[in-house]
Amino acid sequence: MQEDVLSIGGHEFSSRLFTGTGKFAAKDWIPRMLQGSRSEMITVALRRIDQGGTTEKILDYIPEDVVLLPNTSGARTADEAVRVARIAREAGCGNFIKIEVITDMRYLMPDNHETLLATEILAKEDFVVLPYVLPDLTLAKKLEEAGAAAIMPLGSPIGSNRGIETKELIGLLIEICKVPVVVDAGIGRPSHAAEAMEMGADAVLVNTAIATAKDPAQMGRAFSLAVQAGRLAYLAQMGQQSDTANPSSPLTGFLGS
Amino acid sequence: MAFTPLSIYWEVVFFCSIIMIMKIEIQINGKKEQIEKGTIAGLVSNKQLTVDSLIVEYNRKIIKQDAWTDVTLQEGDVLELLNFVGGG
Numbered sequence: 001m002q003e004d005v006l007s008i009g010g011h012e013f014s015s016r017l018f019t020g021t022g023k024f025a026a027k028d029w030i031p032r033m034l035q036g037s038r039s040e041m042i043t044v045a046l047r048r049i050d051q052g053g054t055t056e057k058i059l060d061y062i063p064e065d066v067v068l069l070p071n072t073s074g075a076r077t078a079d080e081a082v083r084v085a086r087i088a089r090e091a092g093c094g095n096f097i098k099i100e101v102i103t104d105m106r107y108l109m110p111d112n113h114e115t116l117l118a119t120e121i122l123a124k125e126d127f128v129v130l131p132y133v134l135p136d137l138t139l140a141k142k143l144e145e146a147g148a149a150a151i152m153p154l155g156s157p158i159g160s161n162r163g164i165e166t167k168e169l170i171g172l173l174i175e176i177c178k179v180p181v182v183v184d185a186g187i188g189r190p191s192h193a194a195e196a197m198e199m200g201a202d203a204v205l206v207n208t209a210i211a212t213a214k215d216p217a218q219m220g221r222a223f224s225l226a227v228q229a230g231r232l233a234y235l236a237q238m239g240q241q242s243d244t245a246n247p248s249s250p251l252t253g254f255l256g257s
Numbered sequence: 258m259a260f261t262p263l264s265i266y267w268e269v270v271f272f273c274s275i276i277m278i279m280k281i282e283i284q285i286n287g288k289k290e291q292i293e294k295g296t297i298a299g300l301v302s303n304k305q306l307t308v309d310s311l312i313v314e315y316n317r318k319i320i321k322q323d324a325w326t327d328v329t330l331q332e333g334d335v336l337e338l339l340n341f342v343g344g345g
Contacts, residue, residue, distance in 0.1 A: 020345030027343070045344025048286040048337065049311065056342045057310045073344055083317075087339065090319040091312045158345065185345075207345030 004231065006202055008180055009096060009128030009149045011067060015040045016197065017227045018069065018182065019220065020207025021058055023159075029216045030061040037220030041067040043098055043207065046084050046091075047074070069130065071098040078117035085122050097122060098152065098184075099131040108158045112139050116146060123147025132184055135169035140177050151177055152205065154185040155196065159208040161188025164195055174200040190226030197230025198238070283334040297336075298325035312339040 005012045019039040021030055034042065044058055062068065070088035075081035078101065085097040099122070101114040115131045116139060122129050128149045133139060135153035143151055153170050156162035163186060164170065173181050180202035187193050193204045206223055213219035280291045292300060297313055297320060313320045314337035320328055330336070 021343040
């Protein structure tokens with residue numbers, strides 16, 4: 001059987017679980033989580049330093065064979081996102097960029113319009129662009145045309161752990177989009193990740209649910225298994241659902257008949 | 258040499274002027290700051306910043322660490338001192 005790899009931006013991923021570096025109680029959980037989850041791509045953020053304190057050496061905790069996915073969190077406009085992306089690449093983080101443009105601070109809803117503008121600019125500059133968006137099919141098609149390498153629709157608000165509340169809309173993206181669909185945000189437990197993968201998502205990105213677990217390494221492994229299970233189930237093509245029972249055993253030849 | 262109150266006054270004015278000449282005002286991470294004239298390397302050293310993970314954006318251009326000694330800060334420059342942090 002051919003190995004089931006996911007190709008994004010010329011890079012092949014054996015693991016369909018992408019992870020994040022936020023919210024860990026201690027940074028040294030990050031390499032242990034990566035070992036447990038076998039995740040091959042991880043997000044980082046860019047911030048001003050705390051001049052009174054020390055700089056965070058987050059990259060020191062990430063093994064070299066793991067692809068860095070810097071995000072543009074903090075950006076409120078396309079221009080700001082573009083600026084962060086350029087800095088991240090110049091600073092040696094590679095070509096991958098997760099575009100995150102947010103102005104709504106209560107629900108952290110992405111600004112789809114600004115995200116599209118940023119995607120258009122950055123794709124032309126040969127970035128591997130992964131835009132974080134509200135699942136909107138029309139927008140997803142425009143993102144594809146603009147050169148997005150994948151589409152990252154949210155399942156539910158960032159850090160909410162509420163699961164795939166946008167299931168129907170993500171389903172449309174999975175059906176129509178030619179580029180990979182990576183469900184990002186809101187995935188709170190392994191069963192949510194499995195659900196996304198069973199639906200046919202190409203990958204999931206999980207940060208909060210893993211990082212805030214008491215044992216992030218073990219939770220990383222749990223998510224890894226769930227993603228694999230969901231993916232295998234999708235590839236195996238699940239049977240039909242029905243409203244009434246369909247006996248699994250023959251209805252003839254009973255002993256008492 | 259007699260120190261009259263007036264000459265002390267002028268000496269103070271003189272030394273203050275020299276200090277003023279040596280200092281420049283630039284913007285660091287969104288805030289205006291008076292700093293000593295010098296290079297990016299000098300500023301980083303004066304501020305005792307951890308250098309290995311520090312990213313410096315100078316007037317919207319990234320300056321790599323090996324070029325920090327080549328850039329002399331000028332009045333009105335805009336500097337961003339950045340680093341990568343945990344994020345999702």
